[in-house]
Amino acid sequence: MTLADRPACIEILLGYPWTHYAMTEARATRVFDDGLAQGADLRVAVVDGVALGFVWILPRGAFHHSDYIRLIGVSERARGRGVGAALMDAAEGDAFAARRDMFLLVSDFNLAAQAFYRHRGYVQIGALADYVTPGNTELLMRKRWPTPPPPIVGA
Numbered sequence: 001m002t003l004a005d006r007p008a009c010i011e012i013l014l015g016y017p018w019t020h021y022a023m024t025e026a027r028a029t030r031v032f033d034d035g036l037a038q039g040a041d042l043r044v045a046v047v048d049g050v051a052l053g054f055v056w057i058l059p060r061g062a063f064h065h066s067d068y069i070r071l072i073g074v075s076e077r078a079r080g081r082g083v084g085a086a087l088m089d090a091a092e093g094d095a096f097a098a099r100r101d102m103f104l105l106v107s108d109f110n111l112a113a114q115a116f117y118r119h120r121g122y123v124q125i126g127a128l129a130d131y132v133t134p135g136n137t138e139l140l141m142r143k144r145w146p147t148p149p150p151p152i153v154g155a
């Protein structure tokens with residue numbers, strides 16, 4: 001992701017489901033500014049020069065052991081065309097080359113995203129009530145690669 005992709009990504013973050021979390025343009029801008037400043041693993045799907053979606057991966061962000069998907073979003077006008085799948089493929093490709101699991105949280109009310117993740121092999125393994133906002137539960141989902149990666153020599 002570069003600065004040029006930022007406006008399109010901010011627009012996505014101003015939509016569902018982040019509307020449930022009082023997202024504002026200022027907050028959305030800060031999210032990506034912080035990510036870019038930190039050199040975060042933020043990737044975009046670009047078609048004809050326009051960012052249609054993004055994914056933010058935290059390497060070892062789950063329990064300091066496994067990769068964690070912090071955010072994923074696709075522009076409303078580009079959904080259902082494989083953009084989300086391409087972003088997840090990119091995130092999982094790196095994660096499963098080195099480690100065996102990927103984790104993420106999804107809100108209980110976000111049934112469409114839950115279906116998307118289940119379709120990709122994610123399984124709910126936990127639930128965090130009142131975690132991000134009171135009254136909402138975040139479902140903890142995990143995908144496990146069938147074969148362990150080769151051992152790291154010298155580790």
Ligand SMILES: CC(C)(COP(=O)(O)OP(=O)(O)OC[C@H]1O[C@@H](n2cnc3c(N)ncnc32)[C@H](O)[C@@H]1OP(=O)(O)O)[C@@H](O)C(=O)NCCC(=O)NCCS
Pocket residue numbers: 016017072073074075078079080081082083084085086105106107110111112113115116119
């Ligand atoms: C969830 C989201 C990232 C999916 O991206 P997308 O580009 O619309 O999904 P894709 O077109 O790549 O779909 C990939 C596969 O998942 C399936 N899928 C996608 N949404 C689905 C749904 N709601 N129900 C069932 N299957 C679904 C598709 O049928 C497709 O299957 P196929 O590979 O067999 O054809 C996107 O809809 C989005 O940005 N939603 C709003 C933001 C959000 O909820 N983010 C997650 C927060 S935790």
